[in-house]
Amino acid sequence: MDKKAIATETARMLLKIGAVQYNPHQPFFFTTGWASPVYIECRRLISYPAFRRRITDFSLLGLQAAIQQDGCDVxxxxxxxxxxxxxxIAERLDLSMIYIRKRPIGIGPNAQLEGDLPPGARVLLVEDLTTDARSKINFCDALRQAGGLPKHISVIFxxxxxxxxxDMLARQNLQLHALADWQDILRVARExxxxxxxTLQGIEDFLADPVRWSANHGGVANYGN
Structure with a gap:
């Protein structure tokens, strides 16, 4: 399958399970401070075995070239x-797995990690989605502090x-692999x-200027705050 076909089917699955939520009157606030009238709840996919298997298939297809080129240990x-x-993903690749806490527990370079991370291990970070990628960079910082070598990040959305x-990801030498984005959701929603x-117009208005929408609804007004 090509990228557009994968994006289309991913968007269709997310819409079908009600993962796309819209509420302009009670904005969603992300951990980084942005206010948004829309939210994608990718974690709903875990309750749908056929869909989660399909998403895993798609993720592996999208990562195939990167893993062949750069390798992956964890x-x-x-x-x-x-x-x-x-x-x-780890099960399908027959690779070791760890997980990263949002905050350290205890002290030392491994305080944010659970599981074994060999020094110099090439690490693939997996998350459900990314908004502005800052939490992903924080996770990758924790991996580097523990001796890992993250380069690729896989997300559904x-x-x-x-x-x-x-630009921020590029400065960190990190490459993002995503199955779908908001333009895919809108395209499939129309189809x-x-x-x-x-609802369509409200989502489009937000996407046209998310920074202004956030500032007007109690969220951060620029990327640095």
């Missing part, structure tokens, strides 16, 4: 939503709308009549 899941998806994300016209 699959790391980010607490908490990334852990089940990392487990399924990427917002792909917040300024500075691509399948998944949303009414008011």
């Amino acid at each position: 699959v790391a899941g980010g607490e908490s939503a990334g852990i089940p998806f990392a487990a399924w 990427s917002y792909g709308i917040f300024p500075g994300t691509t 399948d009549n998944a949303f009414d016209a008011v």
